[in-house]
Structures are given as C-alpha cells and as structure tokens.
C-alpha cells in the first residue's frame with residue numbers, strides 16, 4: 001500500500017477468476033497448512049489451479065510445473081495486487097492461511113459480491129481489504145476486464161474504486177475494520193487496555209457460574 | 217423484550233461495547249490443535265504474554281496425526297517430517313505454557329470436536345472457540361461456539377475475550393418424523409441444498425422443532441457441525457433433558473455444581489415471542505437420503521434424483537455446474553446411482569461418534585465390501601469412541617466385512633496425513649466438505665450419511681437405504 005497525497009490507495013493489476021464459492025481449500029490446499037510459520041505462502045496460492053503437478057510444503061514455484069493457462073501465471077497478472085471474483089469467496093474453513101497466501105502473493109484487495117464470514121474477518125487482521133460490490137457491478141467489471149482495463153485503483157479514504165481517474169463504484173466497509181488495515185492495529189494490545197474490566201467480569205462469572213471454571 | 221437463545225448467550229458473555237461498535241465477549245473455553253495454534257503461540261511469546269486463564273484451554277493433535285499407529289506410538293514415529301513438526305510444536309507449546317493436552321499417546325486424544333463434549337469440557341451455555349470452523353458442533357449443547365482465525369486464537373489466549381459483532385438470528389424448524397434410512401446427516405445436507413452455502417451468512421442458526429427434540433446429542437452435533445457449510449459460523453440447539461442427561465454422564469461436575477448449573481441451563485431457550493430475522497420450516501418426513509454430486513456441499517440431491525442437466529439450467533448457474541461436473545467426472549445423463557466408487561471413508565467430526573459407528577456396523581454385519589472398492593476405512597473420532605466400539609465388537613464386524621479399522625484423527629476428511637485420495641478416485645465420505653482437492657489432489661468426494669456410505673462400500677455404488 002502506498003500513500004499518494006493524503007489518500008490511501010491500493011492500485012495495480014487486477015487478476016480475475018470467474019467462479020462462485022471459491023473456498024479456502026482452493027485458495028490454499030490443506031497440504032500447506034503444515035507450516036508453523038505465518039509467512040511464505042505465496043507460491044501455494046491457488047495451488048490446484050496454478051500448477052500441473054502435485055506440490056509439497058517447501059517446494060517452490062521454480063521447481064513446479066506451472067499451468068500456463070491460469071491467470072496468475074500470465075504476465076502482467078503474475079504481479080496482480082487486486083483479485084476480482086464472484087460470490088461467497090473464502091467460504092469454508094477458518095484458517096487464516098488462506099489470507100496469508102493472498103497477502104504473501106501481493107494481493108491487497110479482493111473484490112467479490114460476498115465473502116465467507118470468517119474469511120472476511122480474517123482479512124482485516126492481515127492487511128487485505130475485502131470489497132463487496134453488488135452482483136450487477138461485479139458482472140460489469142467482468143465484462144470490462146481485459147478489454148477495457150487490467151488495472152484498478154481503490155481509495156481507502158473515499159471508499160471508491162476507479163479506473164484511470166474515472167470513478168466506477170463506491171463500496172461500504174466499516175471504519176473500524178478499515179482502520180485496522182490503514183494503521184496495522186494490533187487487537188491484543190487494544191484489548192488489554194480493558195484488562196481491569198475483563199478481570200472484574202471474570203470474578204463475577206466465577207462466583208455466579210462456578211461450574212464453568214470447575215476444571216481449574 | 218423477548219430474546220432468542222443466541223441473544224441470551226450474547227448478553228451473558230458481553231463485557232463491553234468498544235468504540236469500534238464491536239463487542240468484547242468473554243470466552244469460557246478454547247480448544248487448540250496443531251494446525252492453527254503455532255503462529256498464535258509465537259505471537260504470544262513475541263509479546264511476552266502468557267495465557268490469561270490456563271485451564272480455559274484444552275489441546276489435542278488431530279489434523280495430521282497418522283491413523284495407523286498401533287500401540288506405543290510416539291510423536292517421533294510420525295513419518296511425514298513436516299506433520300511431525302506441527303505435532304512436536306503443539307507438545308512444546310503446551311509444555312511451555314502449561315496447557316492441558318491430550319497428546320498422541322493419550323487414550324483421550326481425538327478430533328477436537330469429538331473429545332470436547334465427550335470429556336465434559338463442553339458445557340451448556342458456554343462460549344467456545346477454536347481455530348477451526350467446525351467449532352459450531354458444540355452449539356448442539358446450547359453453547360455460543362464458533363470457529364476463529366489464528367490471530368483470534370492468539371487474542372483469546374492473551375485476553376480471554378473475542379472482539380465480535382453481533383450476528384443476526386435465524387431459526388430453522390425441523391418438524392415431523394424422518395423416513396426410514398434418513399438420518400440427521402441427510403437432513404442437514406438437505407437444508408444446505410435448499411438455502412445454499414451462503415444461506416446462513418451473517419446469522420446464528422438456531423435449530424428447533426419436534427425432530428430436533430427427538431434426536432440424540434450425537435445427531436444434534438452432526439447438524440450443528442454443518443451449520444458452517446450452510447454459511448453460518450454459529451449453530452445452536454437449546455439444551456433439554458437429552459442434553460442434561462448427556463452432560464450428566466460426561467462431565468466431572470460435583471452434584472452441587474451440576475444442580476445449580478441445571479437451573480441456569482433450563483433458562484437457555486428462545487422466548488416464545490422472540491423474533492428471528494429469518495425463519496425456515498422444514499417437514500423432515502419429505503426428505504429422502506441425500507448425496508452430494510458436485511464440489512460444494514450445496515450441490516446435493518436425493519440419491520435417486522437426476523444430476524442437474526446443463527441444458528436445463530439458468531445461465532447464471534451454468535458455469536459452476538459445468539465446472540463441478542467436469543471435476544467430478546460426471547457425464548451427461550449419468551445418475552448418482554450409476555457412479556462407481558473407489559474408496560469409502562467413515563469418520564470426521566461430522567460422523568465418527570459411537571452412534572455413527574453402530575449404524576455402520578449394523579449395515580455391514582455379515583456382508584463384505586465390494587470387490588470394486590479399493591479401500592474402505594473406519595476412523596473413530598476419539599480414543600474413547602475407539603475403546604467403546606471395540607468393547608462392543610464393532611471393530612471385528614468392520615474387519616470381517618473388509619473395512620480397515622484405524623486410530624483416531626481427522627484422517628481423510630482433509631488429507632493432511634497419509635490418508636488421501638489419488639487423482640480421480642471417487643470416495644463415499646461421511647465428512648462435511650466436498651471441495652476440489654479436499655481429500656487429495658483431484659480426488660472426487662461425495663458427502664453422505666454413515667448408513668449410505670456403509671451401503672456404498674458393500675455395493676460399490678449408491679443404493680436405496682430404506
């Protein structure tokens with residue numbers, strides 16, 4: 001993400017995948033969840049579509065047989081920063097690895113008509129902006145994509161998507177979620193400011209519902 | 217104002233409303249497993265923090281443990297080096313922080329959603345989280361239970377709270393008596409087929425109705441387990457006499473604790489006047505056995521119904537259906553009953569409890585697995601389920617019929633351990649996800665009930681279970 005003027009902007013190449021219900025297993029297959037690290041998932045993003053051979057954790061892109069037809073293997077989409085897709089993106093499991101793979105690849109925003117609930121939430125914790133547009137708007141973007149544009153610009157400030165200075169659509173996202181992306185806020189630090197409140201809540205709970213704590 | 221069960225659980229755990237308009241909820245229980253916890257522990261260490269309340273946490277390795285372990289198996293015996301690292305890491309973190317773990321050598325080890333209830337750590341009215349979307353399973357006990365991401369696992373470890381926004385309320389009422397051969401798995405698959413995998417997005421689904429009241433805790437867990445496949449991260453069933461009886465048999469509470477808890481638990485119901493944002497009523501007597509044909513749990517039909525024909529569908533869905541048929545290797549005019557199966561998997565947190573295994577044993581007793589099936593495995597959900605099954609002689613029935621009897625774990629539900637499909641193999645599976653590659657690269661998964669999977673093993677094909 002770069003700051004241009006006073007606006008926060010995500011801009012760059014858009015890769016499109018014309019499918020509904022892309023689930024977390026497709027974003028990153030289970031094989032790669034064996035990592036105990038939080039980074040380094042870029043080469044496994046959309047593994048099943050991106051490669052013709054079977055992958056393994058630790059075997060990187062250079063040693064794999066790439067599927068030349070898959071969009072992320074084509075120039076300029078191999079450097080995409082925005083992903084355009086359809087409905088219910090990121091449904092399936094709660095694993096944050098799916099967002100980590102997108103993030104590590106360099107995807108900073110995903111545009112879809114809807115998202116899996118847990119995935120949506122996970123995005124904001126990892127600096128990826130999920131953008132919801134209506135089905136019709138998504139349809140229009142798909143129709144125009146590649147013929148009229150391959151790049152888009154997203155303004156986090158004004159919550160607008162534009163192409164070559166022309167505003168296309170505005171989108172909605174809760175400010176507090178957006179701020180997490182803008183300032184890279186850490187939830188644990190923020191919550192620990194309420195330490196006293198949590199402790200007194202816990203004390204009352206212990207007194208009123210002792211069975212909850214009974215394995216202590 | 218009248219309240220739903222979800223509203224009540226929400227209020228009971230609500231600490232404060234944050235500036236961001238989210239709420240801080242108190243978390244009673246967190247389950248941990250080897251896949252989604254390492255990075256959370258790392259974060260905790262980096263910040264110099266320790267778990268807020270140690271005994272709120274219970275850990276067990278399940279996702280990538282091998283299921284052919286036999287006796288005296290140790291973590292060092294895991295052949296896949298990368299899987300081993302995760303299991304070792306969980307051992308290390310639990311030892312370092314002092315978290316209770318049922319490790320790979322424990323008789324209590326198992327799939328986290330199976331062991332929680334059976335060891336009595338899941339109690340009605342709790343908030344329960346785990347870095348796993350099928351945490352919704354515990355909603356069967358009237359818990360506010362949901363899957364969370366790894367950053368949130370760290371947050372709960374560090375603060376005993378979760379930052380969340382309130383969901384909307386949805387009520388699914390299942391009334392009537394099911395036809396013979398129709399199980400709770402069929403009923404939840406049917407619902408997903410009706411409302412779609414995004415149908416419950418943004419909602420907590422409460423399941424109610426005479427059918428729900430009539431079924432066991434095991435069957436209720438199967439239904440709540442798959443609320444996530446219906447798009448809802450929270451599924452709920454109000455505690456009743458069946459729940460109390462189960463908890464009585466499984467929890468370690470003293471009589472005094474249990475009695476006072478019961479008084480509270482009896483209040484955990486939606487008020488009769490409570491308003492839901494969405495309501496659905498389903499007559500279960502009309503439901504036939506369900507089997508998925510495609511690559512999403514919503515691509516499900518009656519076992520003898522026609523698979524959608526590309527010539528008769530609206531343009532909007534055409535592409536999804538075409539891709540799914542291609543992936544699944546289904547030709548035009550082929551029916552589910554025409555397909556030849558290669559493997560059968562009985563297991564997963566959806567259907568690996570004792571009741572499921574009994575049902576399978578009953579269906580295969582004295583029969584044998586078809587010659588055309590290359591492998592049929594039964595993977596119990598936990599060490600205790602395994603023990604119980606063996607004490608009833610179910611393992612003998614399975615083995616005589618030609619099934620392989622395994623040690624507990626997630627196994628072929630997601631193929632992180634050696635149990636995987638080979639490309640193009642077709643599998644009858646009692647698990648919950650039929651996504652592309654879920655059970656192995658290019659593998660083809662058909663979700664169904666344990667009964668249907670048992671019959672598929674014997675016949676090599678899907679048949680009428682009634």
Ligand code: SF4
Pocket residue numbers: 278279327328329348350564565566625626629630647648
């Ligand atoms: S059995 Fe399958 S769905 Fe359940 S926790 Fe394990 S991997 Fe997840």
